[in-house]
Amino acid sequence: MLCEQVQELLPSLIDGDEHNVEALAHVETCLQCQAEAARYRKLLRAMTMLRTRYLAPNPSALAQTLAGLESELERSAVRAVLSGKRLAYAGAIGGTVATAATVAAFVARNRKRGLKLAG
């Protein structure tokens, strides 16, 4: 096998994804390919370190995410009530007074409808 062919396979050989016996045997005896394999190992080590290199979000990003989450959850709580499903979920959400009132109104209306249907 030629060094060039082996080096094409190195990105997959390096973590055992590729079990090419011939290529592995070549690396064992070829200094040039061993050096190249070492570069890939260095690359993989460095990649692992990127995980804790946090990219600083805009200071307002967390607050925006929490606010966005809250309004989205309240919307889906109201939707759930409107569709008559997952009342327990809507109840657990809590949320603002306004939403709680909306939810209560829908629950009451549904209950009345339920009674009417029952009677």
Next chain:
Amino acid sequence: MVDERELVEAAQRGDRPAFEELVRQTFSDTYTLAYRLTGNEEDARDVAQEAYLRAWKGIGKFRGDAQFSTWMYRITANAAATFTKKRKRQRTESIDDIGEPAESRYDYQPAAMSEAADLLDRLSVAVDELPPKLRQVVVLRDVYGLGHEAIAQELDITETAAKVRLHRARHKLREVLDLPGEQRSGASAHAV
């Protein structure tokens, strides 16, 4: 800082403040992954928010034997994949094969940098400059340690495709290790 496991358990009982605390504790991590997957701040924020929304909705299905962070990585990956597809449809031209220009979002301080930190900076920029399809796979595999199966599932591609993209990405990134010293600090100046 409250224990993550306790927060997860409380969130599973519907305790929203507990979930919000989880968001606070994991936000840097999730946001960083979202940024590495999408390549820009605005999309990263949208993806992070969508990921947390899905996490809240699915927290009941989270099993305690797994790491919450790993579970969050998978959700973020899936949210980013959905987001990227939507974005692609919105644009007339596909950005996948030409790659996006990197944004310089670090304050480079070449004089104060050690060689290792310098390598990480160049690598970070090189990851950014990869075409999105390659970038997503290599970030999830080599930075966040997800398995091929999980990656294929979350990105909705085959395992073979995931491996091919991973190896192509590694091949491109390996070139970063060769850059001569004088090009280092200006690494963001040229696109792929």
